[in-house]
Amino acid sequence: MFKRYKNYLGIAGWGVGRRWGIERYLYILHRITGLGILSYFLLHIFVTTSRIFGEEVWEFMMRSVDKPIFKIGEFMVFLAFCFHGLNGLRLIFIELGFKLAIGEAEEPVYPYKTSLNKQRPLLFVCMVICIVLVILGGINFIRVFHF
């Protein structure tokens, strides 16, 4: 059984990075995108299941969500997935301590060698891939909806 510590800051504790580095802000963004994707996904289950009632019901459902607000929302979900997925992959690599170029988890003693020299390049690689995917998704979005 894990020892549980008191969370004196409550929800505010999630949002205040203060002296922590970029990883802390990625952590907050990871949670926000996770919650966003989950909210969308719960509704998505019901919308996509409507295909079992045939073409008419499906096309009716698609027409109901064929509005700019939903389309922008869909793009936001794509954006959230790109970030959440790649940041999640980074977290898996760090957490499981693969001996590739990342190094195993170690005591956070200053000057945080592992974090700065090995983990941060991984962070930049993941975020660059994320930006490339978001740009591709953006081009696709513009092509489909002729904005």
Add this chain to the structure above:
Amino acid sequence: MRETKYWFWHIVCGFVMLFLLGLHMIIMHLDEILGVFKFAGERVLAFENVASRSKMIGFACIYVLLVGAALYHGLYGLRSMLLELSMIKPLHRLINIGFWILGVILFIVGAAGSIIFIIRFG
């Protein structure tokens, strides 16, 4: 020990989703650029396209696996956030039970969509 097991499956589901949801996103959101798995017509969400994918056993299996993995990963993540708020023990238990029930119901709805579609239209 049980918490470690839950957490391990959270990571496994995340890893599985990276590929399956990645494929889903490529089909749905990079359709104009890559155009993969568009069997009938230009609109990726046209019923003909959705039906042609849903009729394939491979896609049906992917959808069922994806629904299960996504629900587990998402609900476990939300549960972890809620448990961080230092709530009283009975509330922990309520959240655990509530999330299991919600997850199972949504999984049945999502998986039924894929299975019933194949039975009805396949």
